[in-house]
Structure formats: C-alpha cells, structure tokens
Amino acid sequence: MTSAHVALKGVTKRFPASAGGQAVHALGPIDLSIRQGEFFAVVGPSGCGKSTLLELIAGLTPASEGQIEFEGRAIENEIPDGIGVVFQEDACFPWLSVRENVEFGLRKAGVAPDEKARRVRDAIAMMGLGEFAPSYPAQLSGGMRQRVCIARTLVAKPRLLLLDEPFGALDQQTRLLMGDEVLRLWREIGATVFLITHALDEAAMLADRIAVMSARPGTVIDMVETHWPRERDSRIVEQESFGATTSRLWKTLREESMKTMGRSAAAT
Amino acid sequence: MRRVRLYQVGVIAGLLLLLEALCLAGVIDKITMPPPHRIAVDLVKLLLAGKLYPEIGKSLANVLLAFGLAYSTGIVTGTVLHGYRTARETLDPLFATYYAIPVFAFYPLFIVIFGLGDGPQVLIGFLLGVVAVIVTMLNGLDRVPRVLRKTASICRMGPFETAVHVTLPFCAPYLLTAAKLALAYAFIGVIGSEFIMARSGMGYEIGYAYTNFDNATMYPLIVLILLLSIVMNGVLTHWEKLLLARRGQR
Numbered sequence: 001m002t003s004a005h006v007a008l009k010g011v012t013k014r015f016p017a018s019a020g021g022q023a024v025h026a027l028g029p030i031d032l033s034i035r036q037g038e039f040f041a042v043v044g045p046s047g048c049g050k051s052t053l054l055e056l057i058a059g060l061t062p063a064s065e066g067q068i069e070f071e072g073r074a075i076e077n078e079i080p081d082g083i084g085v086v087f088q089e090d091a092c093f094p095w096l097s098v099r100e101n102v103e104f105g106l107r108k109a110g111v112a113p114d115e116k117a118r119r120v121r122d123a124i125a126m127m128g129l130g131e132f133a134p135s136y137p138a139q140l141s142g143g144m145r146q147r148v149c150i151a152r153t154l155v156a157k158p159r160l161l162l163l164d165e166p167f168g169a170l171d172q173q174t175r176l177l178m179g180d181e182v183l184r185l186w187r188e189i190g191a192t193v194f195l196i197t198h199a200l201d202e203a204a205m206l207a208d209r210i211a212v213m214s215a216r217p218g219t220v221i222d223m224v225e226t227h228w229p230r231e232r233d234s235r236i237v238e239q240e241s242f243g244a245t246t247s248r249l250w251k252t253l254r255e256e257s258m259k260t261m262g263r264s265a266a267a268t
Numbered sequence: 269m270r271r272v273r274l275y276q277v278g279v280i281a282g283l284l285l286l287l288e289a290l291c292l293a294g295v296i297d298k299i300t301m302p303p304p305h306r307i308a309v310d311l312v313k314l315l316l317a318g319k320l321y322p323e324i325g326k327s328l329a330n331v332l333l334a335f336g337l338a339y340s341t342g343i344v345t346g347t348v349l350h351g352y353r354t355a356r357e358t359l360d361p362l363f364a365t366y367y368a369i370p371v372f373a374f375y376p377l378f379i380v381i382f383g384l385g386d387g388p389q390v391l392i393g394f395l396l397g398v399v400a401v402i403v404t405m406l407n408g409l410d411r412v413p414r415v416l417r418k419t420a421s422i423c424r425m426g427p428f429e430t431a432v433h434v435t436l437p438f439c440a441p442y443l444l445t446a447a448k449l450a451l452a453y454a455f456i457g458v459i460g461s462e463f464i465m466a467r468s469g470m471g472y473e474i475g476y477a478y479t480n481f482d483n484a485t486m487y488p489l490i491v492l493i494l495l496l497s498i499v500m501n502g503v504l505t506h507w508e509k510l511l512l513a514r515r516g517q518r
Contacts, residue, residue, distance in 0.1 A: 060418055085422045089415040094515040095437045107433070108424045138516025156423075 004033040005192045006057060006160060011066035013052050025217040027052050029066060032211065032220065034194060039186055041195040041203035043249060044213030045260040050196045053218070054164050057194065058085050070160060084158030088165035092137035092145045098124065099133040105152040123155040126185070143174045154189065163195045167202065175199070176234045179206055183233060200253070204245040205237055212252045215259040222252045302483050311488035320473060324492070327458060327470040330386050334393025335454035339447060342401025347431070349402065350409040366399045371457070375464055389466065393457030397450035404449060408442025409435065444508040448501055455497050
C-alpha cells in the first residue's frame, strides 16, 4: 500500500439520516492505488459519489470506513500538505483581483515575499493571464476564471492535483483547449492528477487510467488503461483507439446510468 | 448614468421650486411652513450662531453610539447564530415579528430602568437597529458559496482565518446594507425618543420650537437631520456600489 502515491483500502462513505430521511450509503467499499505522476480519471453515473470520493482524498470529509493514504501517510480529519483542488464551481474570490486570487493559494505556505511574488507571476503567466493580473473575476470569462483557480492551485506546487469536473461549466471547444492546458501543466509540474468527470471523451483524452464507477453506492467496476504517450494533446481524439476507449467506457457505464435513471424515475 | 443623475437632481429641484412657489403664492401659509429659501437662510444663520451645537453634538453622539452598538452586536450575534442552527431556528419567529413590536411603547420602562439620561434614547436606537443587522448578516452568510469555504479549507485555513479572509469579505455588501439600516434606525430611535421625553438634543429642540411656533428653528433643524442622514447613507451607498461593481453585480 505504501508504494502508491495515493492508496484507498476499503473506503466507504455513509451520510447519516437527515430529519425525516434515511441514511445514505454513498460510496464504497473502494480499493484504489494511484501511481506517482499518473493522470488518473474517474467516470461514473450522476450521484455515484465521484465528488465524494475526491473530497475524501482531499481530506474535506472523513471516510466512514477504510483507510486513505497519501505519500504513505493516512489522511485523518485534516487537509494533507501537498494537495491542490480545482472545483467545478467558480471558486474565484470576487473581491480579489486575479493576482490576489492566485496569491491566496500561498497564504499559509510560509513562502518568503520575493519567492511568493515570483511564483504568483509564474503561475499567472503559465495560465496565460498576465495582462489580466489586475482585473477582477467579474471582468473575465468562465474559462478564464477557471484558469485563475488552476493558477491558485498550482502556485502552491501541489504533488497531488485533484480536479473535480473542472471544465463542467465550459463549452466543448474551450474544454478541449483547457484539456490541452492541463496535459501541458501535468507534464511541467510532474504532479499526480486525479480527475473526476462525467465526460467520457474528456477522461479518454486526458487520463493514463480510468476508473469506472457503478451507480450508488459507487464502487469501481472497471479499470481502463489508455496507453497514451506522455506527450499528447487533444488531437488524439482523431485516433481509432480513442473511439475504442470511449466505446468501452460507455458500454460499462450505460447500464449503471440506466440504473440511476430508473432510480430517479421511481423516486418521482 | 449621468443622465439618470441629472433626472434625479431635476426631480428634487422641481419639487423644491414647486414648494417655493406654493409658499410664495400663499397656498401654504407662512405659519405652517416658510418657503424653502427662507429655511435655507435660517439654517445657515443657525449654524453660524452655533447656539445649538451642543444639542446637535449630543444627538449625533447618541446616534453614532446606538449605531455602533447595534452594528457590532448584530454582526457578532448574526455570525454566532449562523453556526448554531437550533438557536437560529428558535429565534427565527422573534426576528420575523420583531418589527411588529412598537419599541417606543417601552420608553417609560426604559426610563424607570435607565433614568432620564441618554441611556433610554440610545437603547431605543440600538433595539430598532440590532435585529435588522442580525437578519442581514444571516442573509449574507447564507449566501457564501460552499466552494469558497472548501477552497479556504484546502488552503489549510482555520475557522477564524476563514471568517476573516473569506466569509466576511464575501458578506461585505451585506455588511454595508446592514450599516445603512442600523444608521437609519439609530436616527429614528434617538431623534424620536428625544421628541417624547428628553431635556436636550435635536429632537427635543424641534419639539420645543414646534410648541412655540418657532419655525426659524424647527424647519432648519428638520432639514439638518435630513441632510446628515442623507449624506451618511449616501457615503455607505457609494461604497456599496463600488463593491458591487467590482463583483460585476451592478
């Protein structure tokens, strides 16, 4: 278990019953082993617990059962050092400029002012936001705001980058281009990337390995290796094996998605 | 925007001119109300004479004290209540019906408890404003996106740092709205209380001038209160607009 960069063993999440409701078994048991520097994606039907899985690894919520380790250390009730998260929702602080938003990621990093300024400048430049550094989020497009959030995460130099459907709110063209950006950053920073997505093509294009989750309670029902070279970009969608990968993902997911839809229909 | 500002000034100037014309034509008699230009002249004379400065200073000090108490207590109480769901749900009916309670009716009781000094006036100003601040604060805190709190957690910030660097800055427009409400209620509470039972203050002087048909004092004081209230509220509204514009909300 310690040889993996991130390891999950028998991880389960149950949410206690709310007033008038029932307890929800959201996730697990899940066993996963993510390698150092790997680009790992998770796909699954709506409500299968993908985001919960990410929050468990980030230390934002505790597991009901099982153990999660990051770099050989158990994650228990606190956010581990070296983890960065990019959320699906717009997480820019609207009262801060782009520069201040990115600086926010270093607030607790204990970095010297000169080093801080250099890292902020580099992160902003890396995301192509140089000329927008003094702008406020309201003056930026959705894609640019998401890049600000990525820059804020990268400035802290995370060793594990957790991406929770980061392109969910963007249009298809922007998503493809942002996918290229993420691949470029992944190669540059050398971090392990854990991507949650509902888009099968996005997972097939970006990841080295893809875990397919079942309907709730989410468990891993398939693991797909893409065998892409490390140097890759969105043009791999033209390859035949890309189609084969997305087909395999959909074949596994179709039945699980039907289960989810059936559950929704029964609930209404 | 500039055109709207011109319309606003035009409407106010038009109403003043209409009032001036009605007063000069005798439609409104001199004992009821002097023409606006006369009120303006009397106000300048009043301010130059400086006779009422102690009254003005006393009222303003009490207004600011009531405002400061209502604002600080409201923000702290709102923040604490936001973290305690049961306490909030217990107090929700009180907040919902609070402004149906005529606080002024308790004035005699406050005098019994606090005496004839400034205490009851400040207390009424405080009581009128504090719940508005609490409710506005809760409203703002309810709207803090969960993702911002999660971002603070990922940046390894504790509850206090999250409150200072995330929650309160997000709520800044609500804090300014709360300040406007607290200020308005502080003016109403303090000046209103001075009317009912006080031996000094702007409210008392207006009441005294009214019973003595002293329009040269009464109307300038009313205008002065209006001007002070409008200027203070205007400054807060200007800050609020700047904040909202920066966030793309206006």
